[in-house]
Amino acid sequence: xxIFISLWGVITFSFGLFMMLAPAHFADxxxxxxxxxxxxxxxxxxxxxxxxxxxxxxxxTSSPLVFEVIGNLLFIIAIILVFMTEKYHKxxxxxxxxxxxxxxxxxxxxxxxxxxxxxxxxxx
Numbered sequence: 798x799x800i801f802i803s804l805w806g807v808i809t810f811s812f813g814l815f816m817m818l819a820p821a822h823f824a825d826x827x828x829x830x831x832x833x834x835x836x837x838x839x840x841x842x843x844x845x846x847x848x849x850x851x852x853x854x855x856x857x858t859s860s861p862l863v864f865e866v867i868g869n870l871l872f873i874i875a876i877i878l879v880f881m882t883e884k885y886h887k888x889x890x891x892x893x894x895x896x897x898x899x900x901x902x903x904x905x906x907x908x909x910x911x912x913x914x915x916x917x918x919x920x921x
Contacts (some may be wrong), residue, residue: 799857806915813908820901
């Protein structure tokens with residue numbers, strides 16, 4: 798059993814539910830978080846940690862290649878964020894929060910399905 802991957806699945810499910818039920822509030826929270834001084838650093842560190850967890854624990858799932866690919870993508874995104882700098886990262890977050898609100902419901906549904914699938918494959 799990949800406990801950290803299943804925990805990530807539960808978190809993904811929860812964010813997906815939040816996105817589906819309250820997309821405007823979800824966008825507001827993105828804006829609010831992007832104004833925090835630690836925003837950029839937390840985004841980079843969380844992707845590095847999550848990518849490491851997925852890569853290290855992928856073999857304990859029934860779909861290791863999926864989690865290896867996602868883990869590597871998270872590393873690549875973290876590297877891009879380092880070079881993007883805090884200023885442009887914040888601009889992107891504000892842009893996505895204001896222009897992508899309509900996409901949050903379908904994205905939330907995808908996150909719910911993916912979160913449930915993640916929990917399932919981490920146990921079987």
